[in-house]
Amino acid sequence: MLVLSQYVEQIYARELLAGGAGGIGYLLKDRVLDGAQFADAVRRVAGGGTAMDPEVIARLVDRSSADGALATLSPREREVLGLMAEGRSNAAIAQRLFITERAVAKHTASIFLRLGLQPSDDDNRRVLAVLAFLGN
Amino acid sequence: MDARTGAPERAPGHGRWSWIGAGAVAAARGAGLCGLAVAGSVLLLALLLPLLLTGLEIGLLVNGPGHWPVAQAVGERVLPLAGLAVSLLLYPAVLLAVRRLATATRRLAGDWCAVPISDPYLNQPMDGPGGYRARLRWLADPATRRDGQWLAVNTLGGWILAAAPAGLMVYGLLCLLGGSQGHPVVAPPPAFPGNEPPVLILLGAVFIALGLWAGPRLLRGYGLAARWLLGPTGQAELALRVAHLAQTRADTIDTDAAQLRRIERDLHDGAQARLVAMGMTLDAADQMLGDNPAAARALLAEARESSVKALAELRALVRGVHPPVLADRGLAEAVRALALDLPLRVHFASELAGRAPASIESAAYFAASELLANVTKHAHAGQAWVDLRHRDGTLRLGVSDDGCGGADPARGSGLAGIERRLAAFDGVLALSSPPGGPTVVNMEIPCALSSPKTFPPEGRPDPAAGGARHAGHGGRGQRCRPARRGHRRPAGRGDRGRQAAADVHRRRAEGRAGRAA
Numbered sequence: 001m002l003v004l005s006q007y008v009e010q011i012y013a014r015e016l017l018a019g020g021a022g023g024i025g026y027l028l029k030d031r032v033l034d035g036a037q038f039a040d041a042v043r044r045v046a047g048g049g050t051a052m053d054p055e056v057i058a059r060l061v062d063r064s065s066a067d068g069a070l071a072t073l074s075p076r077e078r079e080v081l082g083l084m085a086e087g088r089s090n091a092a093i094a095q096r097l098f099i100t101e102r103a104v105a106k107h108t109a110s111i112f113l114r115l116g117l118q119p120s121d122d123d124n125r126r127v128l129a130v131l132a133f134l135g136n
Numbered sequence: 137m138d139a140r141t142g143a144p145e146r147a148p149g150h151g152r153w154s155w156i157g158a159g160a161v162a163a164a165r166g167a168g169l170c171g172l173a174v175a176g177s178v179l180l181l182a183l184l185l186p187l188l189l190t191g192l193e194i195g196l197l198v199n200g201p202g203h204w205p206v207a208q209a210v211g212e213r214v215l216p217l218a219g220l221a222v223s224l225l226l227y228p229a230v231l232l233a234v235r236r237l238a239t240a241t242r243r244l245a246g247d248w249c250a251v252p253i254s255d256p257y258l259n260q261p262m263d264g265p266g267g268y269r270a271r272l273r274w275l276a277d278p279a280t281r282r283d284g285q286w287l288a289v290n291t292l293g294g295w296i297l298a299a300a301p302a303g304l305m306v307y308g309l310l311c312l313l314g315g316s317q318g319h320p321v322v323a324p325p326p327a328f329p330g331n332e333p334p335v336l337i338l339l340g341a342v343f344i345a346l347g348l349w350a351g352p353r354l355l356r357g358y359g360l361a362a363r364w365l366l367g368p369t370g371q372a373e374l375a376l377r378v379a380h381l382a383q384t385r386a387d388t389i390d391t392d393a394a395q396l397r398r399i400e401r402d403l404h405d406g407a408q409a410r411l412v413a414m415g416m417t418l419d420a421a422d423q424m425l426g427d428n429p430a431a432a433r434a435l436l437a438e439a440r441e442s443s444v445k446a447l448a449e450l451r452a453l454v455r456g457v458h459p460p461v462l463a464d465r466g467l468a469e470a471v472r473a474l475a476l477d478l479p480l481r482v483h484f485a486s487e488l489a490g491r492a493p494a495s496i497e498s499a500a501y502f503a504a505s506e507l508l509a510n511v512t513k514h515a516h517a518g519q520a521w522v523d524l525r526h527r528d529g530t531l532r533l534g535v536s537d538d539g540c541g542g543a544d545p546a547r548g549s550g551l552a553g554i555e556r557r558l559a560a561f562d563g564v565l566a567l568s569s570p571p572g573g574p575t576v577v578n579m580e581i582p583c584a585l586s587s588p589k590t591f592p593p594e595g596r597p598d599p600a601a602g603g604a605r606h607a608g609h610g611g612r613g614q615r616c617r618p619a620r621r622g623h624r625r626p627a628g629r630g631d632r633g634r635q636a637a638a639d640v641h642r643r644r645a646e647g648r649a650g651r652a653a
Contacts, residue, residue, distance in 0.1 A: 007451060007460050010476040011469060030447050033440055059477050 002045045004029050008053045010060070017050070017131055025051035025087070044087045050130055051087035060085070060133055072114055080107040085130040159348025162355045163301040165248040169358060170302070172244070173295035176237055180287040182230045185223040189216050228271030231280065238283040242366055249359025256282070256368030258375055279372060286365040297358045301351035308343025311336045380559075388560045395457075402453050410446035414439045458498060467497045468524055471504045471533075475522055478512055487525035490585035499557050500524075500533055500581060503565075506550045507535040507577055515539025515575060531581045541573035554579070 002025035003016060013026050025045040031053065032038050041051035060082070073081065076097075083093045090108065094101040108126075115132045117125050193216050239255070246252035256279040274280045286294075315336030368376060421435035454460065462470035468486040475482035491497065504522065511520050517539030524533050545551035545567060555565045563581035 007455075009461050009473050011461065011465075011473045030444050033444060 001025070002027065002042060002051065004032065008056050010056055013052060013056050022050060022126075023048045026056070027051060027053045028055060041087065044089075049087050049126065050085070052085050052130065054086055057082045057085050073111065077107050077111050077114075080104060081111050081129060081133055084108065084111075084126055085133050156348055159301065159351040162248075162351030163305055163347060165244075166298040166300070166351065166355050166358070167302040169241075169244060169248070169355075170295045170299035172237065172241060173290040173298060176234075176287045177291040177295075179230060179234050179237060180284070180291055182223070182226070183234060183284055183287070186220060186227065189220040189223060192216050193220065228268050231271050231274050234283050234287065235274070235280070238286065238366055241286075241362055245359040245362045245366070249355050249362070251356065251359030251363050253359075253363045253367045256366070256372045256376075258372065258379070278369065282365050282369075286362065289361070289365060294358065294361060297354055297361065300354050301347045304347030304350065305344050308340040308345075308347060310340070311343060312340030315340060384556075384560045387556050391557065399453065399457065402449070406449040406453070407446045410442045410449070414442040414446070417442065459501070462497060462501050466491045467500055470497075470501050471522060471524055474501075474505055474508055475520075478508055478520070480512065480517060481519045482508075483519065483521045485521075485523050485525075487527075488585065489526065490587050492526070492531055492581075492583050492585055496531065496561055496581055496583045499561060499563070500531060500579075503554045503558065503579060504533055504535065506554055510543065510550065511535065511537045511539065511575075514543065515541075515573070517573075517575075526583075526585050529582055529584060531583050531585075532578065533580075534576065534578045536574055536576040539573050539575060540571075541569045541575050542571040543567060543569035543575050543577075551577075 001016075001023065003012075004027055005012070006029055008026065008028055016024050016026050023045055025041055027038075027041060031041070044051050079097065080093055083096060088096070090101050090104045094104045097104070108129075111129060112125055115129055117128050117132075196216070235257070242253040242255065257274075258277050258279065315333040315338075417435050417439040421432040421439065424432040424435065459470055459473075461473045465473075466488070468488045472484050472486070475484050492500070504524075508520065508522070511517050515537045517537035520535065520537040522533075522535050524531075526532070543551065545555065545565075551565065551567065558565055558579060558581060561581045561583065563579060565577065565579045567575075567577050569575040569577075
């Protein structure tokens, strides 16, 4: 399910993701204007991943430095988590942050560890990490 | 100065003997009030002096000084005249002193006698312009004349009421002393048959007990008497209410007008300008499409960028007018959304069984928004607490933080604007922010909640699942009383420009389609 809205609010994002099942997207309507990115988001959601609007994520990143378990993450890990929460793949994250995919994998493993997420299906863990991000 | 609901202070220890402590405290307070009454008597004399001297002068004129020596006649003529002149010159100061005394009595009646008395003056304030004529204009206020009547009543008999408990106890003490020393220090009541020591001791004990027992009651009686003359009459209350309503109405209209101007300006400078630019860019791209497709493509990208920016600005504008989440979910959720967006840890607790009227929701929301913005900008706080509840017909919002404190509504922060906005709903704001923190702001708006009709919406997950709804405040912020009194200053003057986040109570029923359901 991909929700397009004129406004994005964290509380709506939380409620959408509350099931923890993945396959959920929540974007500003404007994102449709960038066709390629939008198609990418649709594909990710269809594949059971998540697509969170960067505007929601930006506010979460601002806040996470002051807060709870996420405060223990390094700034780089928080950046990775933010991009992960938007729904980007490791390859996309690597490209965005100008690091290798292997480094991204290392960061995500560290994030999962710090958030106490048991090793399981990687996609599912990604959704759970986003939930932890939203729910802190 | 506002009316305080000072409860009678209890003496330490609530046991069987607490009445003794309460009686002693009451007696001491009564003595204090008696002292105030004596000062009032002096003021009454000063108040009446011009009349007395004029009367004397007229009497002398009528009788004529004919058969008296010249020197004596001069003395009798000139001295009263000079006295009259001096007393008239000092009259404004006397009036001010009378008002100060009456105000002090009102405050003490609230603090000591548990009889809160609100200010009755129509032509306030004491710290206003203090010219001779301004002071004399006070005489036109019925409340000033009632102050004078109070001084008279107090001089004639009121002081006895106040001094009675202390007097009884002192007399009882003297009897006790006399009884224990075997001879009377002062004579007991004349009708009494014998001044034997045991009788005197018994008498003393009875008097002291009577004084202790009667103390709080007489003090309350004194407070009620004070309210009878010092409190506003029904007419004065109405007049004050009308003045308050006129003031808040003017403020509300000004605020709304300023808000509309701001919206107009924002639209003009923002979205409107961007749309024009977009049109021009598209036109240019259209012309270039044939011979320079690359440049046309760049222009199209620019136009798209413009449209994204215009949308973002419109979104921000709508948020500032009436946030969609407030309309959809009500005050509690909207304030929670606000708290979620802050870059610090916010403990949020709410207890609202329904929805407040839209205008009040809006006012409370923007007040909360301003307060939380202050916390982020000025407090250097690590955590904040927000507490929202409705109890006893009053909507209460408390915002506190563990920051550096020192917030001052007089120093042009948005607090004055909040106060003004709340005043339109008879709401009040109380602030406690000592230097070094913590800052605690409580606001209250009297209102009724409507039954939760469409709230929460169907299919909405349990909000507790979000994890942010917990009331654990570590004892702070939840029901903390403000250390300072709520200042109920008359609103007005300046600071209109800061209404950036002000509310316009306008339900935008339309234009909300397509938001997240």
